[in-house]
Structures are given as structure tokens and as C-alpha cells.
Amino acid sequence: MSLHLHDTLTRSLRRFTPLRPGRVGIYGCGPTVYGRAHIGNFRAFVVYDLLHRYLEWLGYEVRFVVNLTDVDDRIVELAAETGQSIREFAAPHVRSFLADADTLGMRPFDSHPRATEYVPEMTAFVSRLVERGLAYATSDGSVYFRISGFPEYGRLSRIDPDALRPGERVADDKYEKDDIRDFALWKAARPEDEYADAAWESPWGRGRPGWHLECSVMALSEIGDTVDIHLGGEDLVFPHHEDEIAQSEGATGETFARHWVHVKHLLVEGRKMSKSLGNTYTVPQLTERSEPAAIRHLLLSAQYRSELNFTFGGLEASRRAVQRLLDFRDRLARTPTRPAAPPAGIEGLAGEALARFREAMDDDLNTAGALAALFVFVKEANTALDGAAGAISEGDRESAEAALASMDEVLGVLELALAGREVDEPERERIEVLVAKRDLARSRRDFAQADAIRDQLAGEGIVLEDSPDGTRWKHARSRAGSTAAR
């Protein structure tokens, strides 16, 4: 199989092929920077990251653009309330978004264009639509897209444009639109827009861009007339992406996006996230209770188009699953190799695991299946290690470590867990002194003292494992998850 992705336009799985062989241009709708993004937002963004990683893993040269919407009704409103410009207002939210993305192990995207940086391109784009008869200005200086001029409208969301006509009043005096269904490309400036420094000159007077316009222009400017994949949350199908298609294709005459991928919304504790339920958790709120690798694991535990119920119980289960991966990795690293060691069959298992992993990922990024391939490998390789007397061959160890690393290049879970467990020298020495002290107590069969030391370390999240080769210690959770449930 080769990579197949679900395409919202056709509602079917389609083989992914980029416009230009070997090179992929992707545009993902990013956050509106008016507050701290919550875990639901990050389900979508982690899926972006997953796709980013997987395409690179497959060898594509990827240009991945994720915008930052920094002009928007709410942003203007909130900025004006606090007497700031939208730029000032948005700055901390941009920073927190990037910080949270980093916390969750997202690799940097190639570009984060901001709407405010593309205003000249936007007005030029609107002019183009006006010239083509697809947009018109109203007396107040706003510009609207004429839906009746784009027969394809409604194809993505499968909405019948005629059914969108609410009531009989075609001329809504509030908007003066030709057709109630037409949407704003350019919005005439209001006083608050001026206060918040959110108004620009245009052929239609001062104003600011509409949301849909922003994404089209940034995608076109940063990637080209046709993007290979356009991503978003499922809520964006209508009207946002429908409108993007209408504008973009109306202006360029080219297919705007070859593939539409939409990420299903997340539930929290079985319920839709909402501010009134108080379940719109942010990344910092979650890292207080668990660790980033566990959050990422949980977000990837279900395929992106299926419902995912984010629960604290699930978070703990993910934390333990991640620990199992770490334990396996450590075990491999400390298993001695001997050239003459008989093959333990691990190399073959690693190959099978990678094949199954790839098959699952190729099947519309089936992360649940991919994780299963990984865990089957862990189990089978552990069994093989149990059976290998003391040492394994170089080939077995290298292939196992390579397979593990390779799968994690896509999943990004182990690397996060590892990063959270780095220990500096003084800390390492302190722990090792305690471990040595306990070993001494054990050799005297003073188990009371030995257990006291073990309990003390356990309280810090450090778990000891006695083995014939001595006592090992490990962090059972990352520093970020310092208050994780025991």
C-alpha cells in the first residue's frame, strides 16, 4: 500500500500523490491567537505534526505551513477592551501556542504566516475577485464574495446553497449583501478596529480582512495556487473551507487543494469541551497532572477521524504505556552483544513490526494500528530477550534499536519521554549514592532500611529494579509530570 488519506471532498480514501513528485506543500489552519489553545485544539495540531513527520519519514520534501490568525472579531474586541493593538494583544498567545506545541513534541513547521503580514496580498486578491465579478463592494466599504458566481459552492460540505437561504428577505439591511449567503472578504473598519490598530487602507476604504480570505491568501502566497493537502478541524469544513475553495478557485481558476483532511473533535471525559463545563484543559494544566509524552500518546491512541475521549484515566494509562516503551528501550540498551551470540530472531521481528507500522500509517494515519505494531514488537522482542542467554547479536540489537527509533520518529512519544527524564550529574550522583547505600543494607539483609530508601526515592518518582546484575533506577515519570498519580 502507499499512503492513502481520507479526502473530505470525495468522502473517500484516496491515494496521496503530490502535484510535484517527491515534494509536498501543505497548509493547515492554525490557531486564532486570542487565548491559550486547549487540548482539543492540540489534537488537531498533533495530527498535523504526525502527518508532517510521516511524510518526511516516507522521504518527501515537505513544506508545511500553519498560519496564525491574528486578525479576527474576537481579537479586535479583546484587544480594544484592554487598550492594546491586536499585535500586542496577540503576542503572548503566539508565544504560548509555540511553547505548548514544543511541549507536545511538535516539530517546528516551516512557516507560521500571520494574517497581519499579508494584508497587501489580501487586498490585491480581493481586487482580483472584484475584477472577475465574483466580489462586490457595498456602500459602507465592505466587500463580499458572490456565491451565485461560483456554481461549485457547497461541494466540500455537501450543503445545498439554495437551502442556505434563510427566510425571504434577500436584502438584509444590516449587511446590504446582494445575497444573504454571500460572505465577507473585506470588512469596513469600525471604530474599535482603529483603536486596536486593526485597519488598513484598501481600494474600498479602511478595513480589515475577513477570516476566510486570510487563509486563502496565505496558502496561495506561501505554497502556490494548489496545495497538496489542506488540513483543519472538522468544524472548519463549513463555512471556512467551503469559502476558501470558492475564493481561491474563483481567483486562480486552479484546484485549490488536492486533498482535504479534517480532524475530528475531541471529547473530554465523555463530553464536548466547553467553557461552561470547565473542561477546556490547556497544556500546562495537563502537564501538572501527567507528562507530555503521555498526553501525546493519548492524542495518538485513536485514529484522527474517530472520536477520541480524553480522560484523566486514559492519561494515566497512556503514561504507563509510554513507560513500557521506555523500559524496553533501556533493556535493549543494556543487553550485551556478542558476535557469536545465536540470533534471537529479533531482527526479523523488527522488520515485521516496521512493515505493519507502515501499513497502518499508510491506511489514513491509523495510529491505533501503528501503536499496536509497536507494542507487539515490544512484547515479542521481550520474549526473545528472555530466551536469549545473557547476550544477543549485534544485528539483533541494532535492528531493534533502529526499528524503535524509526517508529518513534513518526510518533514522537519516546523522544518526549526521554527529554523529560534527563538528569544532571549532581542529581545522578545523589541517587546513586542512595542506591549504593540501599545495596549495602540489602547485603546485610537489613530490609527495613533498604525499603525505606526505596520508598524515599519512589516518593520522588524514582523506581528501583533489583536484578542479578545489580540495582537499576529510573524515572517513572518526567519532571513535567511531577505530581502524576502513583
Place this chain on the structure above:
RNA sequence: GGCGCCGUGGCCAAGUGGUAAGGCAGAGGACUGCAAAUCCUCGAUCGUCGGUUCGAUUCCGACCGGCGCCUCCA
């Protein structure tokens, strides 16, 4: 009302027209001073009722239950 999704063991979650991956939790066992880690063993008739079929959890229909979008919310 329009469009769409889902209902798989205690929890989460894959999957296939021929009797069901994986993770977490649980029980028993091996190992251990005790643990931890690891391994072995154990557990599901796949929402209900019909239909198609030699055979359905997988296809079709109805019903029940849950959910999403249709409000510039990923």
C-alpha cells in the same frame, strides 16, 4: 429540519464475510528478601431486532442510545 459520525471485554481502541490487534486495569503462575521489570496463562458470541449469505461483528434495513457540523469553535 439538512448533512454526517459512532456504539467492539472494566476503561481506551484497531480490525476482518469464515468465529476478534494493541494499551491500561484485574486474576493466577514463573522470577524476587519483598518489590519493580519481564514472560506465561485466563476473560468479549463485537447496541437491539430483522434481512442477504453456506456463513456477518464485518453488507442491507429498522429501531434504541451517544455525538458532531449547519452560529468566524481545532
